[in-house]
Amino acid sequence: MFFQSLLPRPEIGANSFLFDFDGTRVVVDSGMHPKHFGDDALPLHEPLGFDALDGIVLTHAHLDHLGSLPLLQRRHPRTPVFMTEATAHLSDIMLHNSVNVMTSQREELGLVNYPLFTHDEVNEATQQWSLRGMKRGFEIGDRGVRATFFDAGHVLGAVAVQFDTPRGTILHSGDVHFEEQSIATGADLPRSGVDTLVLEATRGDSPRDPSYTRAGEARRLAGVIRETLKRGGSVLIPVFALGKSQEILVLLHQLVQSGELPSTPVFLGGLSTKVCAAYDELTHRATRLHRGLELLRELPDLQFSARPKRGKARARLPYRPGAIFALSSGMMSENTVSNEFAFQFLDNPANTLCFVGYADPESPAGRIRNTPHGYPVRLNENREAVDLRCGVESFDFSGHSDRERLREYARELQPRRIILVHGDPPALEWFQRTLSADRPGCEVIISQPHMPIPLG
Numbered sequence: 001m002f003f004q005s006l007l008p009r010p011e012i013g014a015n016s017f018l019f020d021f022d023g024t025r026v027v028v029d030s031g032m033h034p035k036h037f038g039d040d041a042l043p044l045h046e047p048l049g050f051d052a053l054d055g056i057v058l059t060h061a062h063l064d065h066l067g068s069l070p071l072l073q074r075r076h077p078r079t080p081v082f083m084t085e086a087t088a089h090l091s092d093i094m095l096h097n098s099v100n101v102m103t104s105q106r107e108e109l110g111l112v113n114y115p116l117f118t119h120d121e122v123n124e125a126t127q128q129w130s131l132r133g134m135k136r137g138f139e140i141g142d143r144g145v146r147a148t149f150f151d152a153g154h155v156l157g158a159v160a161v162q163f164d165t166p167r168g169t170i171l172h173s174g175d176v177h178f179e180e181q182s183i184a185t186g187a188d189l190p191r192s193g194v195d196t197l198v199l200e201a202t203r204g205d206s207p208r209d210p211s212y213t214r215a216g217e218a219r220r221l222a223g224v225i226r227e228t229l230k231r232g233g234s235v236l237i238p239v240f241a242l243g244k245s246q247e248i249l250v251l252l253h254q255l256v257q258s259g260e261l262p263s264t265p266v267f268l269g270g271l272s273t274k275v276c277a278a279y280d281e282l283t284h285r286a287t288r289l290h291r292g293l294e295l296l297r298e299l300p301d302l303q304f305s306a307r308p309k310r311g312k313a314r315a316r317l318p319y320r321p322g323a324i325f326a327l328s329s330g331m332m333s334e335n336t337v338s339n340e341f342a343f344q345f346l347d348n349p350a351n352t353l354c355f356v357g358y359a360d361p362e363s364p365a366g367r368i369r370n371t372p373h374g375y376p377v378r379l380n381e382n383r384e385a386v387d388l389r390c391g392v393e394s395f396d397f398s399g400h401s402d403r404e405r406l407r408e409y410a411r412e413l414q415p416r417r418i419i420l421v422h423g424d425p426p427a428l429e430w431f432q433r434t435l436s437a438d439r440p441g442c443e444v445i446i447s448q449p450h451m452p453i454p455l456g
């Protein structure tokens, strides 16, 4: 019985993990690295062979967990893929969008084998998707392995998965957030009875600010937006299309309701709008806060832009003063709506750019954060730099638990073994050091490519 990371490098990227429970073989997640291309962006799936898995589990619909699923399914066409209803709905949207993005990248970047899969293949893959609810166990294979989903917070539909096997119980956390967000509930994970915990380590390299509260952060955001609007500027909030866009919309709605913000037009990008529509369709069926609240119909204080036509999603949105632009991508990657929009936004001192999540230092968002006021910043390698004259503020509305909260959880759960995944090396090392010192009897292992870890 063993666990093996299928990532090509120890990092957050093409997440995919093999569990071999004495011959019952299950793969959890099948991601694609957002910054790499072609084979370099994919998990190491070749050693799994063909048609040789008993089950695939998808924890949630972010592309670093989902992006290569049709390729894995191409090799294992008869394997059932287990996920929640919300994850299935959102994954369908994300994968079709991914085909469109890869199709444009074929032209722009000269990637001749793109798209790596087609719309027809996505449709075919969905035939094997098998929907499961929270806390209702189901069999995988026929050798006594049972899987159970637990709400992981994070984004709509996200789960942690527990495997009960004849030789022990394993919990894979997925991406997890214990604190309530505006829409996502806090995670509700098992409190005992786990032998091996596979734990995400995203925020392991940054300590918790002891004075941090989500409500305090929301008040600070409202203050920055009010100031910006008063001086005749607009606010740009770069957001991930799935999760962060919807959380920020409801947060803005609540700030208007409580009188902390004036009613202000809000503009959204194309993919975010599609994801909002899916949240609305699922509003009574998925685990979430504000059940029944429809983002696209019932936030009358927010005035949405029309949904761009298919294929025009990345066309430039015109700038206007006195508005909030919540545009993807969150890291302002080249050729995305937020990146294009920034060309007409950054050099205006009346405006404020508000970051609300993580930005890789190498990404355009990371470069902006590291550029002093008044200096030029490059948004796209092939275009002129833009002078950074607008205000820049950063806020913490992460969808991941901070490291102290995950540490508390690991102490409470008392597993015999912890396997660390989904973190950059310094983050993984902090968790290994800290969790080993907390409970010397517990084996804490950083997962490495090509390294099977025994689970027995």
Ligand SMILES: [Zn+2]
Pocket: 060, 062, 154, 175
């Ligand atoms: Zn995620």
Ligand SMILES: [Zn+2]
Pocket: 012, 062, 064, 065, 175, 422
């Ligand atoms: Zn992730």
